[in-house]
Amino acid sequence: MEEVLFKTEKRQSRADIASMLRTVADKLDDGGDLTLSAGDESVTLDVPSQPTFEIKAERETEGSETELSVEFEIEWDENGDSTDGDIEIA
Template sequence: MPEEELFKTEEQVSRTEIAEALRDAADQVDTGDVTLVSDAEERHVTVPERPRFEVELERLTDSETGEQRYELEYEIRWTE
């Protein structure tokens, strides 16, 4: 299935700022009306009543340096 990225933002911020963003996102998901905003764009989407919710924690190792990093992802997905 071809993938089309509709919105993405990434920045290094404090844990407190992340927690605030997640609380705001949770409130939006609860209402079903989500607005994603960055400096360059804004997207609106309606989340259905029963989407699929996935939580994933990964440890990745850089093959050249051996440096390890972690990724914690919360994903909500659905079909139209």
């Protein structure tokens, strides 16, 4: 069963997205909690020292419309850390 704790979607400039990703990276580097908020919604997560990092690029075609996406996902068991292979982004 999946429970969505927080979700938001908004068209933004590449610069704004990069800034948000830098903030997430800084929080991960600092080892602090990660708080996500939009409007009156908010959730704070305690990311462990070695979560699993997933990167997925997709092409979704529906009729004549094609949508490309890249997803970055950080996941972990609530009961502990998890570890997988090396990932590189160039």
